[in-house]
Amino acid sequence: MIExxxxxxxxxxxxVPAVNNLTxxxxxxxxxxxxxxxxxxxxxxxxxxxxxxEQTSGTILINNKDIRETDPDRLRMGIGYVIQQIxxxxxxxxxxxxxxxPRLYGWDxxxxxxxxxxxxxxxxxxxxxxxxxxxxQLSGGQMQRVGVARAMAADxxxxxxxxxxxxxxxxxxxxxxxxxxKLQREMKKTICFVTHDINEAIKMGDKIAIFEKGxxxxxxxxxxxxxxxxxxxxxxxxxxxxxxxxxxxxQVRSITKGNYSIIRENELxxxxxxxxxxxxxxxxxxxxxxxxxGLITRDDLEKAGDVSPEKIKEIACSKKDxxxxxxxxxxxxxxLMLEWDSDYLGVVDGTQLIGVVSLGDxxxxxxxxxxx
Amino acid sequence: MSNLLKYMxxxxxxxxxxxxxxxxxxxxxxxISLLVWVxxxxxxxxxxxxxxxxxxxxxxxxxxxxxxxxxxxxTIPFLGLGRSSSLLALVLYAMMPMVIxxxxxxxxxxxxxxxxxxxxxxxxxxxLREIQIPLAAPVMFAGIRITVVMATGIAAIAAxxxxxxxxxxxxxxxxxxxxxMILSGAILIALIAILFDTVLGAVERMLVPKGLKVRRSN
Ligand SMILES: Nc1ncnc2c1ncn2[C@@H]1O[C@H](COP(=O)(O)OP(=O)(O)OP(=O)(O)O)[C@@H](O)[C@H]1O
Ligand SMILES: [Mg+2]
Numbered sequence: 001m002i003e004x005x006x007x008x009x010x011x012x013x014x015x016v017p018a019v020n021n022l023t024x025x026x027x028x029x030x031x032x033x034x035x036x037x038x039x040x041x042x043x044x045x046x047x048x049x050x051x052x053x054e055q056t057s058g059t060i061l062i063n064n065k066d067i068r069e070t071d072p073d074r075l076r077m078g079i080g081y082v083i084q085q086i087x088x089x090x091x092x093x094x095x096x097x098x099x100x101x102p103r104l105y106g107w108d109x110x111x112x113x114x115x116x117x118x119x120x121x122x123x124x125x126x127x128x129x130x131x132x133x134x135x136x137q138l139s140g141g142q143m144q145r146v147g148v149a150r151a152m153a154a155d156x157x158x159x160x161x162x163x164x165x166x167x168x169x170x171x172x173x174x175x176x177x178x179x180x181x182k183l184q185r186e187m188k189k190t191i192c193f194v195t196h197d198i199n200e201a202i203k204m205g206d207k208i209a210i211f212e213k214g215x216x217x218x219x220x221x222x223x224x225x226x227x228x229x230x231x232x233x234x235x236x237x238x239x240x241x242x243x244x245x246x247x248x249x250x251q252v253r254s255i256t257k258g259n260y261s262i263i264r265e266n267e268l269x270x271x272x273x274x275x276x277x278x279x280x281x282x283x284x285x286x287x288x289x290x291x292x293x294g295l296i297t298r299d300d301l302e303k304a305g306d307v308s309p310e311k312i313k314e315i316a317c318s319k320k321d322x323x324x325x326x327x328x329x330x331x332x333x334x335x336l337m338l339e340w341d342s343d344y345l346g347v348v349d350g351t352q353l354i355g356v357v358s359l360g361d362x363x364x365x366x367x368x369x370x371x372x
Numbered sequence: 373m374s375n376l377l378k379y380m381x382x383x384x385x386x387x388x389x390x391x392x393x394x395x396x397x398x399x400x401x402x403x404i405s406l407l408v409w410v411x412x413x414x415x416x417x418x419x420x421x422x423x424x425x426x427x428x429x430x431x432x433x434x435x436x437x438x439x440x441x442x443x444x445x446x447t448i449p450f451l452g453l454g455r456s457s458s459l460l461a462l463v464l465y466a467m468m469p470m471v472i473x474x475x476x477x478x479x480x481x482x483x484x485x486x487x488x489x490x491x492x493x494x495x496x497x498x499x500l501r502e503i504q505i506p507l508a509a510p511v512m513f514a515g516i517r518i519t520v521v522m523a524t525g526i527a528a529i530a531a532x533x534x535x536x537x538x539x540x541x542x543x544x545x546x547x548x549x550x551x552x553m554i555l556s557g558a559i560l561i562a563l564i565a566i567l568f569d570t571v572l573g574a575v576e577r578m579l580v581p582k583g584l585k586v587r588r589s590n
Binding site for chain 2: 088092
């Protein structure tokens with residue numbers, strides 16, 4: 001647990017504080033993401049927490065102990081630190097770079113070697129290929145991943161990560177974020193994560209702290225912040241797609257409903273009857289191997305009028321791809337609805353149908369969450 | 373040309389003797405300079421105030437004409453003519469290139485590397501030993517090589533204060549208007565400089581961390 005009480009930092013020779021009277025608590029096992037425009041003091045906060053710089057006033061506690069009571073080198077060994085500029089040692093191999101803190105702890109060679117390989121795998125680098133390279137032989141994104149591996153080397157309970165995925169392309173970044181989230185669910189480390197990308201903040205944070213010019217503007221869960229931006233600054237920072245961003249917080253699975261009818265090929269003729277009987281809004285066409293192969297809504301049926309079963313099948317099959325994995329997020333569902341011009345999507349788990357999701361359900365979800 | 377060779381062969385033992393003295397003067401000057409100026413350069417990299425004072429002194433000494441410096445030392449009783457004065461002068465001249473290059477080498481080490489190392493809990497001594505000094509090696513070596521080449525030249529001037537080295541061939545050659553003598557002095561001095569520089573180049577390749585060479589070859 002990290003607590004900052006009335007912490008202010010004024011750099012020597014400056015009059016405006018880089019961080020102004022900040023009080024903030026980061027719970028054990030929580031990821032708190034610091035976001036804000038360039039120069040708002042994010043890095044400064046991290047550097048105060050591991051005593052790279054001393055606060056001008058206020059106190060910082062880690063697990064209820066004032067950090068000034070611990071020897072700075074000892075304190076830092078116990079805190080994983082990913083710096084914004086990466087800072088790999090250019091004259092040391094990747095393996096040596098990663099093993100810096102384990103070596104400070106005096107681990108034996110074999111244990112270090114194993115750990116290095118494990119970490120390289122973890123950040124998506126091939127150990128055999130990367131281990132004995134020098135930093136200059138890696139790309140910026142690869143170096144950044146080594147920087148993250150290095151910070152995690154001795155498995156510190158606290159991590160300070162300053163834009164750890166800033167230099168990687170969006171695809172790799174998404175992948176690293178997913179990996180990290182998965183890992184964090186097991187590791188339960190206390191993490192301060194800096195970014196200026198609000199989307200990253202929403203995805204990675206249990207809590208988000210938004211800063212402007214050294215001032216904490218809003219602190220809360222992503223949902224709280226997206227549902228109730230505190231002021232114009234936060235609103236602007238989030239952007240006009242605030243509600244779509246909120247949709248990224250929920251999986252399709254969470255609002256999936258069962259108001260559909262399974263339609264076999266031989267039932268196409270009296271599809272209306274069956275859907276009425278079952279109170280279904282959607283008919284899902286199933287092939288012999290019970291895989292969903294088409295989707296038709298009440299609206300579609302009405303528009304089509306009195307047509308042959310073949311025609312109904314044709315309409316249903318034109319939406320044979322309008323199925324979405326339950327793990328995907330509501331914003332993806334919304335996008336696919338627009339793409340397929342369909343109010344309904346089928347929801348699957350692998351190939352197994354688990355329900356349907358509708359535009360109305362998404363709107364309902366937003367309405368509910370905004371009210372909370 | 374043949375005259376020059378003839379002169380050199382005829383006076384081989386004298387020339388070798390001079391070369392030997394020349395070589396040993398530079399060698400001792402460089403060894404002493406390394407022992408004194410490298411630690412001083414490292415020391416001042418950790419103290420800015422001290423650094424500006426020391427660098428000021430080094431620059432000032434470097435501005436004194438060598439002949440003047442040699443002559444001043446000769447007048448100091450326990451130095452006098454010969455080896456002690458020459459050695460002291462050479463060591464003082466070496467201060468500028470050596471101290472400043474060591475200092476600069478350490479100072480220009482990428483701040484983010486130091487920040488990361490410190491942030492992982494490395495002590496400042498360990499950072500100096502394991503990061504700053506190895507990373508400063510290329511710049512330090514540049515300083516050492518400049519020093520050696522420079523000392524080889526300045527050592528010749530020590531002939532004026534009684535050093536019996538290759539400089540003598542030049543000074544005497546000038547007074548006697550003896551071209552072969554001047555030329556053999558000049559050529560051998562150049563050869564010694566090249567020899568030193570080549571050896572140091574080889575040492576540098578051995579000592580400069582491999583990871584830095586990777587970057588250079590790109
Ligand atoms: N060593 C320093 N000396 C003086 N001022 C500093 C120093 N470091 C940072 N600042 C100032 O403090 C303010 C906050 O800097 P900080 O690096 O914490 O910003 P940041 O939020 O991390 O920005 P970015 O997103 O660009 O990394 C800035 O105005 C900056 O100019
Ligand atoms: Mg920053």
